Amino acid sequence: MPVHDPASFTSMGEGSTACVGLTKLGASLGLERLTAKLEIQNPTGSYKDRGSVVLMAAAREHGVCEVVEDSSGNAGASVSAYAARAGIRAHVFAPSSVPSAKAAQIRVYGASLHLIDGPREAATEAALAWVDEHGIVYASHNLSPYFIEGTKVFAYEVFMQLGRRLPDHLVIPVGNGSLYRGAWNGFREMREAGLVDSVPRLHCVQARAFMPVVAAYMGEDWSPDGRGTVAGGIASVDPPHKQAILRALRASGGSAAAVDDDSILESRRLLAEMEGIYAEPTSAAAFAGLSELVRSGVIGRSDHVLVPVTGSGLKDTPPS
């Protein structure tokens, strides 16, 4: 970890999330072995805590006492929680369409929430303008290398929890790719260190309304057409690390799939009703993508597939 003193970490038990078998959902997809990693067990309810704990530890070591972040919601809540614990003041810029549960969560930690009209990118622009105006550190989870060093641990945990083995495939929802890139860095390190001979195929899933990575992978032109998606956590038009994600896709032998909102909500329902797991739509998108990848033959029946459940359903409640 890129932190000098272990005491800089204001840990809250992030990581070490459970890996659980999805027997019924796997069978319904024709898969013999499907595993979920329940990132919803992280303290603020999403995998972002893995990155925030490192980001805030580094901030403390640099004497930072106030930060600016922009987020669709989960990273903002996570950074706010770890900032509170570290005694750092946080300003979070989020789209005004942020689910109310995430907005309330960001505020409860004492962070200042700035709601910005327009797409996800407008929150980034507003954050940058505010950083310029006030001279406060921009602790962007999407740009900070510290954050990605934290999400990297996900890969090592998978290896340890599966008995020092890796699954054949990981299927990951990708907006700006902070879990995807972290996982890839971890698996690549493990291979370079000789811990494993090969890495899993890392598949990328996006919502059909926001599919810049999928389109680039397919060699298609793509631009946003103004449609929204229920998967607000991956509603990114232009991920800053798109090229890095594409390189990881190709290097790992991964594939990419775009899914529509109906299939996302249907996957969310099946995950809850068959397996008792309550995911936010962004997380359910990975399962909708898995279904596509099985149907198209990219993933075989006897392959072992692991899917992270990246955020809790409690953070983005379905319409009743």
Place this chain on the structure above:
Amino acid sequence: MPVHDPASFTSMGEGSTACVGLTKLGASLGLERLTAKLEIQNPTGSYKDRGSVVLMAAAREHGVCEVVEDSSGNAGASVSAYAARAGIRAHVFAPSSVPSAKAAQIRVYGASLHLIDGPREAATEAALAWVDEHGIVYASHNLSPYFIEGTKVFAYEVFMQLGRRLPDHLVIPVGNGSLYRGAWNGFREMREAGLVDSVPRLHCVQARAFMPVVAAYMGEDWSPDGRGTVAGGIASVDPPHKQAILRALRASGGSAAAVDDDSILESRRLLAEMEGIYAEPTSAAAFAGLSELVRSGVIGRSDHVLVPVTGSGLKDTPPS
């Protein structure tokens, strides 16, 4: 565990929740060592999952395929999740005042949610009438011995996580007491088995509007006066195991405190702003009670205190 075949458990990684130090909140209360156990990391966001996994395993072994439960919300969501995973149909009776996040969570798992007007007890009565009418198993988390066997594991975890030692005090929010009684059973077993010489003092915290146990402990008369509380998870007028809770209070050297809604909400705010932990009001009540117990001298400055954060703030969002 009172289950014959380990394969009967449809585990989702419940338990093994983090113990984290609360340095700043502890200091603000004048305590040298305060620890929180983050039960919000359980798969459905509350400690109830510890009981539900055992209850549903026992139900499966008895060939049960449909159950009735009544709950203020968290146990209903938890039983619904584990029932879904076990392939058991669930009917949950809850007060119509149940927070919307908990109602949505119960429904997402495919359970039938029956909303009942009136106090918490009206949901129990409606559940019982429905059980009589339809001849379905009443899998009450409050009455089932299987459920309490699950919450008992909490005590063993505390022991292991603190390096085979126990804290001096536990402060627990008590409605019907399913965590309080489970913890007591665990600590008592550990003493009887010779693992420890003495047990922690188990303190009980209730909301001032619902304080049957506190009043009995104080030797005072009490009856509900129609007031409500923000701590809906402990709004119980007449806990079925009140006498057992009182015996455990006395046997462990515990005390009892009643707290008002203002202090509950203030404790929730401090926990989030100082420590980055987002608790539901029911859970924050324990910290409000802790403050009382320190002020009254029951808990000393150098004593080690552990408080469970029983349910996630995401389940019961504060008014904005």
